[in-house]
Amino acid sequence: MIDAHLKFYSYNGKRRVLLVEDELINQEILKQILQDSYEVITAATGEEALAVLREQHDTISIVLLDLNLPDMHGSQVLRFLRSDPKYTAIPVIVMTADSDAEVECLNLGAIDFIPKPYPRQKVILARINRTIELSEDRDILRWTERDHLTGLYNKEFFYHYATQFDMFHKDEPTDAVVLDINSFHMINDRYGKAFGDELLRRIAKQALRLFAGSDGMVCRSVADTFLIYCLHREDYSEKLEALSVLLNEDDKSDIRVRLRMGVYSDVDKSLDIERRFDRAKSAADTVKGSFNKVIGRYDHSLHESEVLAEQLIEDFPSAIRDRQFTVYYQPKFDVTSDKPVLNSAEALVRWNHPKLGFISPGVFIPLFERNGLIQELDHAVWSQAAAQIRDWKKRLNVSVPVSVNVSRVDLYDPELIDKLELLVEKNRLDRSELHLEITESAYTDDAKQMVAAVEELRRLGYKIEMDDFGTGYSSLCMLAELPIDALKLDMQFIRSAFRDRRDTRLLEAMIRLAASFKVPTIAEGVETAEQLFALKKMGCDVIQGYYFSPPVPAEKFEAFLTD
Ligand code: C2E
Ligand code: CA
Numbered sequence: 402m403i404d405a406h407l408k409f410y411s412y413n414g415k416r417r418v419l420l421v422e423d424e425l426i427n428q429e430i431l432k433q434i435l436q437d438s439y440e441v442i443t444a445a446t447g448e449e450a451l452a453v454l455r456e457q458h459d460t461i462s463i464v465l466l467d468l469n470l471p472d473m474h475g476s477q478v479l480r481f482l483r484s485d486p487k488y489t490a491i492p493v494i495v496m497t498a499d500s501d502a503e504v505e506c507l508n509l510g511a512i513d514f515i516p517k518p519y520p521r522q523k524v525i526l527a528r529i530n531r532t533i534e535l536s537e538d539r540d541i542l543r544w545t546e547r548d549h550l551t552g553l554y555n556k557e558f559f560y561h562y563a564t565q566f567d568m569f570h571k572d573e574p575t576d577a578v579v580l581d582i583n584s585f586h587m588i589n590d591r592y593g594k595a596f597g598d599e600l601l602r603r604i605a606k607q608a609l610r611l612f613a614g615s616d617g618m619v620c621r622s623v624a625d626t627f628l629i630y631c632l633h634r635e636d637y638s639e640k641l642e643a644l645s646v647l648l649n650e651d652d653k654s655d656i657r658v659r660l661r662m663g664v665y666s667d668v669d670k671s672l673d674i675e676r677r678f679d680r681a682k683s684a685a686d687t688v689k690g691s692f693n694k695v696i697g698r699y700d701h702s703l704h705e706s707e708v709l710a711e712q713l714i715e716d717f718p719s720a721i722r723d724r725q726f727t728v729y730y731q732p733k734f735d736v737t738s739d740k741p742v743l744n745s746a747e748a749l750v751r752w753n754h755p756k757l758g759f760i761s762p763g764v765f766i767p768l769f770e771r772n773g774l775i776q777e778l779d780h781a782v783w784s785q786a787a788a789q790i791r792d793w794k795k796r797l798n799v800s801v802p803v804s805v806n807v808s809r810v811d812l813y814d815p816e817l818i819d820k821l822e823l824l825v826e827k828n829r830l831d832r833s834e835l836h837l838e839i840t841e842s843a844y845t846d847d848a849k850q851m852v853a854a855v856e857e858l859r860r861l862g863y864k865i866e867m868d869d870f871g872t873g874y875s876s877l878c879m880l881a882e883l884p885i886d887a888l889k890l891d892m893q894f895i896r897s898a899f900r901d902r903r904d905t906r907l908l909e910a911m912i913r914l915a916a917s918f919k920v921p922t923i924a925e926g927v928e929t930a931e932q933l934f935a936l937k938k939m940g941c942d943v944i945q946g947y948y949f950s951p952p953v954p955a956e957k958f959e960a961f962l963t964d
């Protein structure tokens with residue numbers, strides 16, 4: 402696939418010249434001239450030359466070609482070189498006494514001439530040097546257009562060519578498609594980077610086969626994301642199916658790779674190319690993690706939600722300024738004794754939007770996590786929660802720990818600790834009163850960095866709860882090494898446990914294992930008495946969920962404190 406190859410220096414540090422010349426005397430003269438600067442390989446016949454090219458084209462920087470060969474005319478060698486992209490990058494200088502042949506040779510791709518009888522040594526060397534230089538520059542250019550791993554265009558060039566594609570297909574509807582692999586990072590982790598790379602190369606090869614050509618083009622943008630720009634077609638499921646089959650066929654191992662696609666159909670050509678692919682990407686995101694849907698489409702409702710997203714981002718600064726974000730509190734109950742005892746609360750943010758009313762964090766948190774605004778929002782929430790703990794202590798004389806959600810971006814913030822310390826100091830809290838909920842998937846990003854950050858926080862006295870456990874990929878054994886104070890079992894995980902007998906055993910095993918590490922477990926999303934008792938029986942320590950209470954405003958939460 403990779404047709405742009407940079408010439409390698411040969412072992413002695415000199416570039417290689419293939420000299421195709423049958424007359425010994427000429428061979429000798431040229432060797433004399435060249436041997437100080439180049440490594441010269443000679444071929445005395447056309448066939449010999451072709452054989453060398455077939456085997457060593459990668460290492461040959463230039464061909465010096467005599468037109469009158471014993472077995473063929475030099476133009477046949479030129480034709481051969483033009484026949485395959487592997488060879489077209491090799492420049493050719495023709496040596497001839499016949500000036501009439503020049504035009505024909507130029508047409509066949511020769512770059513320059515050396516007349517016979519030979520000119521002075523300096524002239525010959527200068528021509529050869531210059532020709533090699535030019536061709537290598539061109540190679541480098543071609544190389545940078547491409548993604549080294551797959552040989553596909555890189556994104557910049559792809560966008561550029563897509564614009565050209567539009568010019569050739571002005572009146573035809575066109576689609577922007579994003580293709581990626583489900584859980585690619587997991588495949589990488591499990592089977593190694595070499596396997597991941599090989600997989601990407603295979604996808605590139607097959608995607609190219611299926612989509613490239615006169616009606617489409619393919620590139621790899623980042624990691625496992627491929628972009629396809631092509632003439633409109635109604636149905637992509639066949640193509641995707643074909644691609645999956647080819648991929649899994651190619652593979653000797655029995656790892657099943659699942660692909661996913663996002664299609665922005667019949668693109669609005671007034672949008673710039675990048676935006677068109679943003680839309681395709683959003684469409685792909687809608688089927689992320691889905692088991693039965695593999696193709697997402699950019700449609701009206703997605704468009705609406707993007708418009709909403711834009712508005713929310715725009716409204717964010719004024720929302721912070723006007724204190725539109727309020728914190729609700731949901732109680733967590735300790736169920737280890739007969740009667741449930743209030744253990745702590747989780748702070749959950751709500752947006753009271755002046756025009757849109759109450760907005761659930763499910764809508765804006767993922768959005769703000771993507772664009773980094775989450776940091777400012779989280780800080781506002783922590784600050785409200787810290788002030789609330791203090792207020793309850795002062796007014797009601799009760800200390801109830803509150804857990805706040807910490808996003809993964811926060812964990813990369815070098816000022817995280819300073820910010821927390823300031824809040825603790827300002828509200829005269831004990832650090833153990835502020836619990837930090839860190840989602841499990843944050844650990845899978847960069848476990849080492851995460852563990853270091855979390856260890857530092859714990860050393861200072863903050864309590865760490867691992868949130869959403871069971872949704873990510875952490876293995877149970879990892880639990881032993883993670884510095885955490887509590888394990889929050891994910892709501893979906895608990896749901897499915899109660900649907901399926903086998904998962905109940907997994908849930909039970911998890912709770913038991915956590916207990917063996919002296920890590921208490923918290924179950925969230927518990928809605929029924931049946932769930933509560935089952936969890937309690939399994940040894941779960943703390944329960945949070947609608948069974949006890951939904952998240953409520955601070956005033957309402959006080960009922961749990963004064964009870
Ligand atoms: P989470 O941290 O897993 O929070 C639990 C979510 O489950 C909350 O949704 C809560 O209202 C809901 N829930 C609690 N009990 C039940 C139940 O029994 N049944 C059902 N169906 N749901 C229950 P909420 O408040 O909509 O928050 C959604 C997510 O938004 C949170 O999931 C959390 O990831 C994020 N979030 C909320 N507030 C913040 C915040 O201040 N900062 C950050 N970074 N994320 C936040
Ligand atoms: Ca949480």
Ligand code: CA
Binds near residue numbers: 868869891892925
């Ligand atoms: Ca959670």
